[in-house]
Amino acid sequence: MSANEPNFASVALIFGGSRGIGAAIAIRMAEAGYRVALTYVSRPDKAREVAATIASKGGEAVAIEADSSDPSAIRAAVAGTIERFGRLDVAVVNAGVLRLGTIDELSLEDLDLTLAVNVRGVFLAIQAAAAGMLEGGRVITIGSNAADHVVKGSSIYAMSKAAVATMVKAIALDLASRGITVNNIQPGPTETDMTASMVSELAAMVPIGRVGQGEEIAELVLYLAGPLSGYMTGSSLTIDGGFAL
Template identity: 40%
Template sequence: MEQEFARVAIVTGASRGIGRAIALRLAKDGFSVVVNYAGNEARAAEVVSAIRAAGGAAVAVRANVAAPAEVESLYAQARHAFGRVDVVVNSAGVMSLAPIAEGDLDAFDQTVAVNLRGTYLMMLHAAQVLPEGGRFIALSSSVVAKNFPGYGPYIASKAGVEGLVRTFANELRGRHVTVNAVAPGPVATELFLAGKSEALIDQIASQSPLERLGEPEDIADAVAFLAGPDGGWINGQVLRANGGFA
């Protein structure tokens, strides 16, 4: 007899940071979780182990979201493991900082490939499998509104993500599937903290009226709202989860 599973969520970039927190939170909320990772198998396995230790169901699947064949395989493996896909959270992303005048096209291409092309490919396959009541949630960034020097490729990629979200929501008209984005402000992840002095971190934290950095769990809470029953009337929106960092 085939085992019956709860609602199923794919979370890309789930081996660390915000993606990890999202995977753990959705598992806590009763989702079976596909923990996607690009390269760090050991850390993805740790997330799966943590979910299973808490009584949940999870599998790890390696895939580069910028590679069409790997994205197709990700969805296929998710359906093989759990029979369905109800929620897709595209958290995978990269960030390279350099002024436009330096002309680092390799960094630009990689940023756009993972952040924007990856979102497009995840949407492409989500459109084929999400059932009525399904959810697609992309990760953008509140830095889109800041125009910081050096962030050109990253801001361009995330602005594109927000455009795709609004368009995809309209394209799924009549299917009762919602499409939204969560745009974090500064979050205390390894990636964000690396190379920054305590003084700089404190300065950035002070820009929020709440006077602290976000935690990965803060973003996971916002994603869980959109993925859950209370988020069903939110569609085609960008939720700026940033503590007032504006």
């Protein structure tokens, strides 16, 4: 076991872990030795598939239904994780929504949902996880390079991700005395089931000529979850092939 691998009892909770980047994170953390809880909203089949993949590799995982716009569901997901595994070491806040459109196209519903999930939901997930987390725990949010690089039609999405990047800085100070680090990862265009139909178009926008893979984001999460990242907190790390430069 290397210095950056978890001990046999370590537990990670991935909010939004049933698909795309979240699923890649859940699987990679299980491969590294974490016992994993993952939340889902609309696709229980995908959540069960991720849990089954983890189990087939000798890992342990549980899928928990939890809408990240619902404060009680967020708290229940944390409580359910601790009840199942007895502890919580790492929380990865990946749940989010994407609403795009110009200022004349976006509705109040678009704005309210984006704020409820991407900002309020992130805050509440960190708050609930930190309350049940052991000393020296890790909180990792999955933001977006949209916090630093906006395009037409991205106003409320970019705003929500910029809010997360700033939120992380302040919460890192709140939790520093407990040895809990709080960091934010900002992916660029990444291949998921949601982007599968536009990979070529997205790749043409990235300086290195390709989109990212969920496994690449997961490796950065794994580093931030481990002991070798203990001196880093309040940071936002962009992983986007140079897109936001």
